[in-house]
Amino acid sequence: MATRKPSGTSRNTREANPSAPAGVRDAVIVGGNRIPFSRAGKKYADASNQEMFTAALEGLVARYGLQGERLGEVVGGAVLKHSRDFNLVRESVLGSSLSPQTPAFDLQQACATGLEAAITVANKIRLGQIESGVAGGSDTISDAPVAVSEGLRRALLDASHAKTLQARLKAFAKIRPADLKPLTPATDEPRTGLSMGEHQAVTTARWGISRAAQDEVALASHQHLAAAWDAGFFDDLVTPFRGLTRDDNLRADTSLEKLAKLKPVFGRGLAEPAEPTMTAGNSTPLTDGASTVLLSSAAWAAERDLPVLARLVDAETAAVDFVHGHDGLLMAPVHAVPRLLARNGLTLGDFDFFEIHEAFASTVLTTLAAWEDADYCKAELGLEAPLGSVDREKLNVNGSSLAAGHPFAATGGRILATAAKLVAAKAAETGRPARALISICAAGGLGATAVVESV
Amino acid sequence: MTDSYTKAVNSGFTKTLAKKLGLPRPAILRRFRAGDPLTVGPVLVVSDDASTGDADRIAQVLLGWGLDVRRQPSDDARWGAVLLVLTETRRPTDVSAAVLATGSVLRRLATNGRVVTVSRAAADGDAPALAAARNGVDGFLRSLAKELRAGATGNGIVLTGGAAVDSTSVLATLRFFLSARSAYVDGQLLPVGPADAAAPADWDRPLAGKVAVVTGAARGIGAAIAKTLARDGATVVCVDVPAAGEGLARTANAVGGTALQLDVTSDDAGRRILEHARTRHGGLDVVVHNAGILRDKLLANMKPAQWDAVIAVNLEAQLRINDQLLGRDGGEGVDGLRLVSLASTSGIAGNKGQTNYGYSKAGVIGHTRATAPLVAARGGTANAVAPGFIETEMTASIPFATREVARRLNSLQQGGRPVDVAEAIVFLASPASAGVNGQVLRVCGQNLVGR
Numbered sequence: 001m002a003t004r005k006p007s008g009t010s011r012n013t014r015e016a017n018p019s020a021p022a023g024v025r026d027a028v029i030v031g032g033n034r035i036p037f038s039r040a041g042k043k044y045a046d047a048s049n050q051e052m053f054t055a056a057l058e059g060l061v062a063r064y065g066l067q068g069e070r071l072g073e074v075v076g077g078a079v080l081k082h083s084r085d086f087n088l089v090r091e092s093v094l095g096s097s098l099s100p101q102t103p104a105f106d107l108q109q110a111c112a113t114g115l116e117a118a119i120t121v122a123n124k125i126r127l128g129q130i131e132s133g134v135a136g137g138s139d140t141i142s143d144a145p146v147a148v149s150e151g152l153r154r155a156l157l158d159a160s161h162a163k164t165l166q167a168r169l170k171a172f173a174k175i176r177p178a179d180l181k182p183l184t185p186a187t188d189e190p191r192t193g194l195s196m197g198e199h200q201a202v203t204t205a206r207w208g209i210s211r212a213a214q215d216e217v218a219l220a221s222h223q224h225l226a227a228a229w230d231a232g233f234f235d236d237l238v239t240p241f242r243g244l245t246r247d248d249n250l251r252a253d254t255s256l257e258k259l260a261k262l263k264p265v266f267g268r269g270l271a272e273p274a275e276p277t278m279t280a281g282n283s284t285p286l287t288d289g290a291s292t293v294l295l296s297s298a299a300w301a302a303e304r305d306l307p308v309l310a311r312l313v314d315a316e317t318a319a320v321d322f323v324h325g326h327d328g329l330l331m332a333p334v335h336a337v338p339r340l341l342a343r344n345g346l347t348l349g350d351f352d353f354f355e356i357h358e359a360f361a362s363t364v365l366t367t368l369a370a371w372e373d374a375d376y377c378k379a380e381l382g383l384e385a386p387l388g389s390v391d392r393e394k395l396n397v398n399g400s401s402l403a404a405g406h407p408f409a410a411t412g413g414r415i416l417a418t419a420a421k422l423v424a425a426k427a428a429e430t431g432r433p434a435r436a437l438i439s440i441c442a443a444g445g446l447g448a449t450a451v452v453e454s455v
Numbered sequence: 456m457t458d459s460y461t462k463a464v465n466s467g468f469t470k471t472l473a474k475k476l477g478l479p480r481p482a483i484l485r486r487f488r489a490g491d492p493l494t495v496g497p498v499l500v501v502s503d504d505a506s507t508g509d510a511d512r513i514a515q516v517l518l519g520w521g522l523d524v525r526r527q528p529s530d531d532a533r534w535g536a537v538l539l540v541l542t543e544t545r546r547p548t549d550v551s552a553a554v555l556a557t558g559s560v561l562r563r564l565a566t567n568g569r570v571v572t573v574s575r576a577a578a579d580g581d582a583p584a585l586a587a588a589r590n591g592v593d594g595f596l597r598s599l600a601k602e603l604r605a606g607a608t609g610n611g612i613v614l615t616g617g618a619a620v621d622s623t624s625v626l627a628t629l630r631f632f633l634s635a636r637s638a639y640v641d642g643q644l645l646p647v648g649p650a651d652a653a654a655p656a657d658w659d660r661p662l663a664g665k666v667a668v669v670t671g672a673a674r675g676i677g678a679a680i681a682k683t684l685a686r687d688g689a690t691v692v693c694v695d696v697p698a699a700g701e702g703l704a705r706t707a708n709a710v711g712g713t714a715l716q717l718d719v720t721s722d723d724a725g726r727r728i729l730e731h732a733r734t735r736h737g738g739l740d741v742v743v744h745n746a747g748i749l750r751d752k753l754l755a756n757m758k759p760a761q762w763d764a765v766i767a768v769n770l771e772a773q774l775r776i777n778d779q780l781l782g783r784d785g786g787e788g789v790d791g792l793r794l795v796s797l798a799s800t801s802g803i804a805g806n807k808g809q810t811n812y813g814y815s816k817a818g819v820i821g822h823t824r825a826t827a828p829l830v831a832a833r834g835g836t837a838n839a840v841a842p843g844f845i846e847t848e849m850t851a852s853i854p855f856a857t858r859e860v861a862r863r864l865n866s867l868q869q870g871g872r873p874v875d876v877a878e879a880i881v882f883l884a885s886p887a888s889a890g891v892n893g894q895v896l897r898v899c900g901q902n903l904v905g906r
């Protein structure tokens with residue numbers, strides 16, 4: 001074996017994205033790694049975000065032989081986060097096998113955190129500021145921070161600032177029995193007081209999405225995810241953690257009959273004639289988990305003989321005015337996608353895969369319905385004609401959040417790595433470039449979307 | 456996993472007590488550390504008259520390794536090793552002076568000392584007296600090894616096919632037996648044939664620049680193999696089933712290698728291993744078939760799944776992967792490959808409740824011997840290592856009394872460590888060991904059962 005480490009292979013010499021602005025190069029996706037997702041309070045009940053993110057990072061390092069490597073940046077975050085985790089990602093890097101000289105920062109955009117982290121890393125790579133980076137996220141409901149009440153917090157702060165015993169006692173005297181009740185973490189919208197499920201229940205009713213259609217989406221998610229696991233699709237995307245080897249929310253044996261038996265949990269207060277349709281079966285469960293994606297310039301990957309699955313072509317975020325009820329809380333991606341497609345000269349027909357985050361089955365269905373609705377597309381999206389239909393055969397083909405679960409900040413990394421692997425396999429199979437559209441809705445009326453293309 | 460008995464009889468009051476009571480006192484074995492001396496003291500090289508020339512040649516090499524080499528027994532030394540060269544012996548009566556000279560220094564053999572014989576294998580067409588003289592060494596060495604104390608071991612090099620005593624593979628084997636790398640190898644005679652092999656630039660890093668794959672690398676012996684291969688210079692691809700990925704990532708990150716989550720029983724396991732090694736590391740030089748499972752049951756109670764799973768993982772997977780690596784599946788395969796399979800003393804001596812495991816491990820020995828000429832045709836070797844009682848998480852789960860008996864039933868009176876198995880594998884996988892092919896090297900402290 002005379003030659004080792006052959007330099008850049010031909011697959012990485014592709015021209016940069018022709019629609020990208022001048023001076024911008026490709027950011028490629030090398031691969032991903034996550035830990036299996038686990039329903040809250042189960043296998044990861046006492047695992048912290050830092051432990052989970054470190055585990056996901058360590059699996060990525062092991063898969064790609066990155067020990068001691070100084071990466072350009074590691075970016076990630078958590079939605080439910082302890083104040084002690086102010087440097088969650090940097091602390092995870094320090095606890096990993098990466099070079100301690102790898103910089104890192106935390107970022108947060110609700111459920112879009114993971115994808116936004118990838119967009120950020122990709123943009124730094126595209127601008128030539130870094131050669132490589134990891135994007136990801138972690139979230140735990142099981143180990144969520146529990147805060148003290150506002151009254152107790154004020155009293156404690158006043159007491160700590162007090163200079164005399166008397167002043168300290170005065171501060172404590174303000175505490176009322178009700179102040180001693182801890183504040184459990186909530187993801188309710190601060191401006192409406194409604195949970196995400198209640199918001200979506202309104203949207204679901206407005207678009208007339210049926211219970212049966214939602215259950216079908218849920219069933220497909222479980223069936224697709226189970227098939228992907230059985231086919232070994234996740235063998236190089238997931239590293240077990242704490243004895244868990246598969247996503248434990250996955251119900252391979254669920255059926256429409258079983259799903260139909262579940263009682264609605266959201267929208268029970270809807271005004272007649274709307275029926276509550278959203279159940280625990282067609283809504284994502286609270287989940288713990290972490291994910292990472294390795295991105296780099298094509299040259300960086302080639303120098304290290306690393307495989308390249310795809311490139312992150314472009315991304316668009318959007319927000320909607322849900323506070324005044326003008327639009328549904330989770331409708332922002334519906335706005336982002338037409339702008340993203342227009343900028344890249346693409347239509348829905350140009351995609352081989354659609355990865356639409358299943359916050360709720362009805363979120364996916366309202367998104368699809370909105371793009372087909374001429375009035376909505378004209379009035380809200382400013383389009384002359386409906387954006388179009390999504391081929392359901394291309395939608396979440398290896399399952400999504402309803403089956404895998406949804407640890408908020410970890411979902412983006414899961415979806416991005418899955419999409420990258422899917423387009424790579426498709427391109428290898430057909431010999432033609434393959435493309436995936438990613439759409440992730442988020443709290444606060446936010447949404448992030450991205451285009452991934454094979455190399 | 457700690458052997459507290461061995462600790463106790465080697466320190467403090469319990470040491471004195473054990474001595475007074477005449478209890479067995481297993482020694483603390485010396486293990487390899489880079490930079491440590493090769494032997495624990497001077498080396499005595501003795502031979503019968505006819506083999507003096509070969510003895511001289513070996514002594515010259517040992518001097519070159521910086522050893523204190525003597526040709527006469529004397530009372531003033533604590534001997535680190537005795538080398539008994541009997542390569543040109545013609546009749547049984549020829550050996551007596553050399554053998555007795557060896558015996559005269561055994562009482563002054565240092566703790567962790569070594570006795571190594573170098574002889575020739577009896578071959579077809581040998582005169583009866585010559586065959587007797589040559590084969591006699593086998594019984595002599597195995598008996599002598601049982602007489603040695605204090606962590607000392609006795610092993611033999613058996614030259615085959617006219618191999619020269621100072622050929623690289625013979626010297627590599629000699630170095631292995633003399634060194635702390637062979638701490639738990641005892642009472643073994645290893646055939647070494649002629650081969651075109653180059654000595655490594657650095658004997659402490661024989662695998663520098665090589666790419667090695669270890670299956671079952673997530674924990675236990677597999678993790679130790681990965682670490683030892685990496686320590687000696689190899690880039691290591693760590694393979695285990697996806698479900699063992701957490702430990703696998705730990706191993707890969709500890710050795711600076713890559714983790715490949717893969718079920719060795721999958722149809723294309725060999726091709727995927729080869730592709731990973733080639734695309735990520737530029738080639739493949741060493742494959743260690745370590746992945747194995749136990750499904751112990753008396754045969755009368757054996758369920759089909761218990762039998763079939765053991766055969767599938769321990770035996771069929773190795774066969775299928777080897778076929779793909781050697782291009783026997785229609786692919787191109789790879790040249791110069793070093794294959795090392797994990798057999799077991801259970802496959803040699805048998806073990807109650809392990810008909811499935813014993814079948815699989817004896818099968819490994821069978822296919823290793825049959826693969827040897829196939830891989831030799833492409834410039835490689837195939838060998839097996841048969842561990843005896845090794846201190847692992849698995850053996851730690853054996854009930855206390857059974858475990859205590861099992862770990863004392865060998866000449867060294869203790870269990871081996873995973874690294875002992877790994878050292879034997881590194882030796883077999885090294886370029887200099889090209890003359891060792893189709894062999895089964897036991898790492899068992901000379902277990903009392905089996906050969």
